Amino acid sequence: MKILKSSFAVVERRAEHAVKFFYSHLFWHNPGVRALFPDSLHEMERQRDRLFAALTHVIAHLDDGTLRPYLHDLGRDHRKFLVRPEHYAAVGASLLAALAETSGAAWTPPVEKAWAEAYQVIADAMTAGAEGSEDPPWWDAEVVRHLQYGPDIGVLTLRPHLPFPYLPGQYTSVSSDRVPTTWRTYSIGNAPRPDGTVDLHVSRIDRGRLSTALVRETRPGEVLRLGAAGGQLVFRREDRPxxxxxxxxxxxxxxxxxxxxxxxxxxxxxxxxxxxxxxxxxxxxxxxxxxxxxxxxxxxxxxxxxxxxxxxxxxxxxxxxxxxxxxxxxxxxxxxxxxxxxxxxxxxxxxxxxxxxxxxxxxxxxxxxxxxxxxxxxxxxxxxxxxxxxxxxxxxxxxxx
Ligand SMILES: Cc1cc2nc3c(=O)[nH]c(=O)nc-3n(C[C@H](O)[C@H](O)[C@H](O)COP(=O)(O)OP(=O)(O)OC[C@H]3O[C@@H](n4cnc5c(N)ncnc54)[C@H](O)[C@@H]3O)c2cc1C
Ligand code: HEM
Missing domain, CATH: 3.40.50.80 (Nucleotide-binding domain of ferredoxin-NADP reductase (FNR) module)
Structure with missing residues (x-):
């Protein structure tokens, strides 16, 4: 644990280099994996940040109980990115290669062993989350109504093809064929209804890829994809105002x-x-x-x-x-x-x-x-x-x- 944290501190100082090396290594050795990721450079920059944010989180929580549920959900949710179990070994190999390359002399056999073991724990938990989930990898949801308020706001009502469980206050992730391999988070704007429909309230962001497609282009009859609902903004019925x-x-x-x-x-x-x-x-x-x-x-x-x-x-x-x-x-x-x-x-x-x-x-x-x-x-x-x-x-x- 201690060895991982101090090794990560070394890598973090050269994070930019590490992530570039990681993706080059991954895509060079596994060309088919490139198609899973967004094609724009800007998106890849964001993905790099997420990877490091996830790694930091995982390392910080490696010895507490919150990690396993997080990884289970992350593995379950990775199915919507079309990630398959065999991809985990490829990512693990590239991660270790990037860490070795970035750490220089600090990359000793005990450090390598600690990282390999930690990655295996993470990958096992994520694949268990993916395989153990009874949810579909994503929910197809048909747009049944699109209300447009001015040029930049759209309220979309969607009808998921399968029952879509969520609690009032939670969000879902959304993807459209109009912007392939791009997922963004939108809060669900209604409590569960008898007809199962959900509303998304979307503000278009200037140059925003998905929000522009949702507000300006998406029409009834189209099918979007929804990821499992999540988020902690759910009402706690405590005895307090x-x-x-x-x-x-x-x-x-x-x-x-x-x-x-x-x-x-x-x-x-x-x-x-x-x-x-x-x-x-x-x-x-x-x-x-x-x-x-x-x-x-x-x-x-x-x-x-x-x-x-x-x-x-x-x-x-x-x-x-x-x-x-x-x-x-x-x-x-x-x-x-x-x-x-x-x-x-x-x-x-x-x-x-x-x-x-x-x-x-x-x-x-x-x-x-x-x-x-x-x-x-x-x-x-x-x-x-x-x-x-x-x-x-x-x-x-x-x-x-
Ligand atoms: C928990 C959560 C819930 C959310 N709920 C909603 C919701 O209910 N409705 C909603 O409309 N959005 C919501 N968002 C924001 C949404 O997920 C997207 O970030 C947003 O729609 C922009 O995505 P995009 O693909 O259009 O823009 P991108 O292509 O991702 O971004 C284009 C450019 O705009 C910048 N940018 C990104 N976000 C913003 C912003 N908010 N303001 C200004 N510039 C920005 C980017 O840095 C980039 O330069 C939520 C986000 C989170 C984390
Ligand atoms: C094993 C450890 C892994 C961790 C900790 C991890 C972490 C993450 C995180 C936190 C995200 C962002 C999630 C989101 O925005 O909803 C993400 C996205 C993603 N991951 Fe992983 N991941 C792992 C393994 C993998 C593997 C094996 C693959 C397969 C190649 C993969 C492919 C992807 C893809 C395609 C995305 C979406 C990219 C995007 O939207 O920009 N991940 N990952």
Whole structure:
């Protein structure tokens, strides 16, 4: 364990070189494997990051109990990438070759043995997860409705061909033949329905590959692929008051939870904070108002900046609104929105006394896009987002395809 961590520290310093060597080695010795990965260079860069993030995670958790379920799910989910059991040996050989090449003199027989054993543990757990799963590798799901709100938002209703299990608040991964070998994560925007359909709320990202295909091109009758649902943003029915905070397409999982709560009302009060960059862009406001009128346990606060205010004042306005409501130490807080928003709001809430163990959100990617790709701070996102995250159904009737 110790030997692995210190060896990884050596590799991490030359991570860029290690991952390049790894993929060159893998594709040179196994040309057929190249087709499993995205063809664009940009995508491969991202995949490199994921590989190292996964390796770091695995090494950090090698001796705790959380690793096995993670690897089981990862192996189960790798079936949707068309990964077969025999690929694990090929990846293992290339990984060891890359580590040896990167470590130089630090690559000793005990180090090599420790890595080989650790990889085998990981590969065995992943293949066991793949072989033991009763789920299909993916769910084919037909697009039955596409509502378009302005140029950059689409709400897609899908009908999976097989029952698709999930909990309100969870997300799924999505792939389309229009963008082969590309999978992205989207929250499911509804509680389970009797007809089994699921809604995805997609904001188109400028130059975004899948979001553009989903919002601008995908039409009813097409079939998408869904990966198994996942994520920790599921409602815990604890004996505590609850705050739900949603921004951008982060509204989708909060809406799913709210639909579920409306069906099975909670014993505690629920405060819903809906953050939008301006009043005209309050997504789903008619629906939220209807819930507020119907559900005595629900109090809704809309947070929008005053028109023309400086962007920093928008951040202040959120801080003020959250500060005024108070009682954060008592609350279970569910937080959903763009990564910077989640990061900064979680920080703010902790300053206001919210307990970290009662603050629930999906993992915020450790590394966002490069500077210049999109605004970095919450204030910047809030007033000057790179692409619309909200739409206003009441301002313009959605177009239906
Ligand atoms: C847990 C989770 C849940 C999510 N739920 C939703 C959801 O319900 N609805 C939804 O629309 N999206 C959601 N996303 C984001 C989604 O997974 C994709 O990242 C997004 O649609 C962009 O994918 P793409 O293929 O279009 O863009 P890519 O081709 O991956 O990216 C194109 C360019 O845009 C940059 N970029 C990527 N993401 C963003 C962003 N958010 N803002 C600005 N620039 C960006 C990239 O760095 C790249 O330069 C969720 C993400 C996570 C992790
Ligand atoms: C054994 C250890 C392995 C680990 C820890 C690992 C880890 C990961 C992780 C964390 C992801 C990102 C998952 C996601 O975004 O949903 C991923 C994606 C992927 N993995 Fe693996 N993986 C392993 C083995 C393999 C093997 C044997 C193959 C087969 C060649 C493989 C092929 C892929 C592909 C094709 C993707 C998708 C690439 C993309 O979307 O950019 N992996 N892997």
């Amino acid at each position: 609850v705050s739900l905070i949603a921004a951008g397409t982060g509204w989708a999982p909060i809406r799913a939870m709210l639909e579920d709560l409306a069906e099975r009302p909670p014993d505690q009060d629920v405060r819903l904070f809906v953050v939008a960059r301006d009043g005209a862009h309050l997504y789903d406001r008619p629906l939220i108002d209807a819930y507020a009128a119907r559900c005595g346990w629900l109090a809704v606060t809309y947070i929008t900046p005053a028109p023309g205010r400086h962007r920093n004042q928008a951040t202040d306005r959120l801080a003020t609104a959250l500060g005024h409501r108070g009682m954060w130490p008592d609350q279970d807080v569910y937080l959903s929105g763009p990564p910077q928003f989640v990061d900064e709001t979680a920080h703010l809430l902790q300053q206001l006394g919210a307990r970290p163990g009662r603050l629930f959100h999906d993992a915020v990617p450790a590394r966002g896009p490069e500077p210049g790709d999109r605004p970095l701070g919450f204030g910047e996102w809030f007033l000057n987002p790179p692409a619309p995250h909200w739409h206003n159904p009441s301002a313009r009737a959605p177009r239906s395809y």
